[in-house]
Amino acid sequence: EPEVTQTPSHQVTQMGQEVILRCVPISNHLYFYWYRQILGQKVEFLVSFYNNEISEKSEIFDDQFSVERPDGSNFTLKIRSTKLEDSAMYFCASSELSGTYNEQFFGPGTRLTVL
């Protein structure tokens, strides 16, 4: 069964360093998403991406964040200069279509720890 994969499963970095979190969405899906969950808090939407463009982003997704689909299979989230408060579990998701009823399929997450 197709699934969304994410690497690495755990990333430890120093404050101020750049990190790239990687995701491989399901191959025929067109819409891609990043969410994050700070420990003990809600899962929060960061950004959605379609046709090589950001289609929606939250206020969390500031200039320190960027997303890219560098080839036909990967979807990446870059944090330019990490802060302690970026420590969280980051989930990638993809969907075949957009819209109210469409299921988003999630990856297992990358736990980012910023020291």
Added chain:
Amino acid sequence: GNSVTQMEGPVTLSEEAFLTINCTYTATGYPSLFWYVQYPGEGLQLLLKATKADDKGSNKGFEATYRKETTSFHLEKGSVQVSDSAVYFCALVQGAQKLVFGQGTRLTINP
């Protein structure tokens, strides 16, 4: 804005007990409602959904009914199993693509 509130965890039950996890939402209009489940080491998986008032979503013995009058979507199961131990997330989506989640409820079932 839209928001989802679900009951605080963790919840610990014995096998074959009855489960209820409460979920209420705030939204304008008529969102679609979801329950997602996260098993240890895995991603969030869609458990069930309901797209309009009075719809009942069901899957794997779990049920939830979309109650517009109480803005609720409580998750129930009549007899839980050890394999149901996971974190459960209530969520909504309306119009735009983003899911709005509750804080998650960790469920542990003891044999």
